[in-house]
Amino acid sequence: MSNMTIRQFVGQRRGHGGRWHWTDIATWIWLIGGTILMFGPALWLVMSSFKSPAQLAEFPPTLLPYAQETVMVEGYDDPLPLYTARLEDGTTAELAEIRRIGTNSQMVDPADPGTRIDVNIADRTPIRSIGFATGNYVEPLVANDFPRFLWNSVFVTVMATLITLLTNSMAAFALSKYRFRGRDAVMLLIVATLMVPLSVILVPLYSVVNFTGLLNSLWGVILPTVATPTGVFLLRQYMLTIPDELLEAARMDHASEWQIYWRIVLPLAAPALAVLAIFSVVWRWNDFLWPLIVLSRRELYTLQVGLNSYAGELNVQWHYILAMTVVTMIPVVLVFVFLQRFITTGIAGAGIK
């Protein structure tokens, strides 16, 4: 099994003698369908982000981004778009379009710039090749406040995640490893807040943030979100699996309660912390409603709020939105790629028998 090639592995079938069993077919349909369902929109997004505004408006849409080929013609300052045109005598030629008048197109042969040819627009097709409209990325990144938004988002995400991990793990440590009166009640209360959605507490939360002077400050975005019931619950359940004997051994080893938490419990809870870190990064990075409410000055916008500013009342700049959405996705994808192996590695319990 171990020295099986990828081809052999993928080609495995349940049917005997290399024949197809109906479950093989069902599995393939299911997996391919699932892949399309999951990756299709993301792929579409990435491809579309390289399209020019004109091509985005095109119908029927294409998957790949195309750019029209252009040519410099003597006597014209700008490059002219190239078309394949069918002439009146039935022959076809590659011509450059000067301008369009009604249903007619004035064209010119790049080899013979002196002669103008009139062609009906139905008789010409654009010459296109795959091309990437990188300007979609470059322009907002250079000209607009996008780097500023990016920095704000990174700051909010990193700080919120660090504080979330610290406070939630401390709460989880106390709730899993100490026995005190009312512990279960506290736990129940924390878990119960899972059922309260943000929209319910939006107004009171806004009042609190306003009262504490955190309005229009990134800390106003960070602080209200750091205490998550999900995080406390997740970490507590994991910490319950860390044997008490380890803590007792540490206690015999002159470790203070803080050292037990910092040097024993935290390292052993690393897999759960990684999961929570992934969650927290994704939550904070994708957060839209709360930053939109707290932040009203443009230089404080996070990416998600900034993206929203490309959608004006009259004009939506789809090409920028698509490109910047891709940029916005990259960090979340990277975090998942690098942290996901932590999820599968459990190291606690290894020292115990």
Added chain:
Amino acid sequence: MATLSLKDIRKSFAGIEVIHGVDLSVKDGELVVFVGPSGCGKSTLLRLIAGLDRPTSGTIELDGRDVTGVNAADRGLAMVFQSYALYPHMTVRQNLSFGLENTRMPKAEIARRVDEAGRMLEIGELMNRRPTQLSGGQRQRVAIGRAIVREPSAFLLDEPLSNLDAELRVTMRAELAQLHERLATTMIYVTHDQVEAMTLADRIVVLRGGRIEQVDTPLGLYNQPANLFVAGFIGAPNMNLFPATARDGQAELPGGLRIDTGPGAARDGKVTIGIRPQHMHLAEAGEQTLEGRVELVERLGAETVVHAVTAEGTTFVTVLAGQPEVAMGDTLHVTPDRGQVHVFDADGQRVARD
């Protein structure tokens, strides 16, 4: 170096008392073994001594100082846990030095002690490995090493060998005995294995149901068990116990064997006669005998274990030297060795007959 004394220690969990007033004193340098069936409170007692739990009442004294309210770390004791409780995310060296670092000991001194423990326990080459990369025996050594480096006044060991396979257990047992010899530190050792208790202990504390049944040297327990429980618990195979009725200081066993029950408490009434399987021989002509039908014969070469049942239905086991010709279904006649018969009164207490 420490003397330890427990005075009327009681412990309750959720209102249920599990230790019912234990008094014990341990001399300096002594290896005391707590032994008893599971649930007898031996581990609980050890945790009370360690300071991991607090007694409900009673006092614990170390070197004459009352430490009942003192934290585990400040009692100067070291504990080896049944599961070893090695920190899985630290290397062996980090495991050993963790406790020393916490006391802000100079680095050079930590390194010296860790290296010395590594040499003593032959785990020097494993210093950079993690507990997961060690075998059971190696983990056991690291756990002991972690206790040694702290140079404690006493070691507390909670069933340290129970996770090892039988062969390794014998080797580690011998090593522990040597270690105690070399360090000459007070050790309190908890086990449910009477062989470990017998081979290691200077004194054994037999516990049952949260009470001390008897405290004595291993041979003292074997030769003069204080009551039926100790008699049955110590020694393998178990001591044979025959219920009998005494009249005028005499009890009769099946087959006509008469036992002198002495002038004291067991002169009349119900008694129990105890004879160890090893303390019987095949009856010679003219001797009073114990009679039984042979049910099973186990030939081990050097000795033969014979299981028999008396006419009254009491089964007994006898270990006969060599390879006597005994077959299943035979009627067995055996005689107890002189002075090797134990008599217990109706309450199960030993009756002194001398």
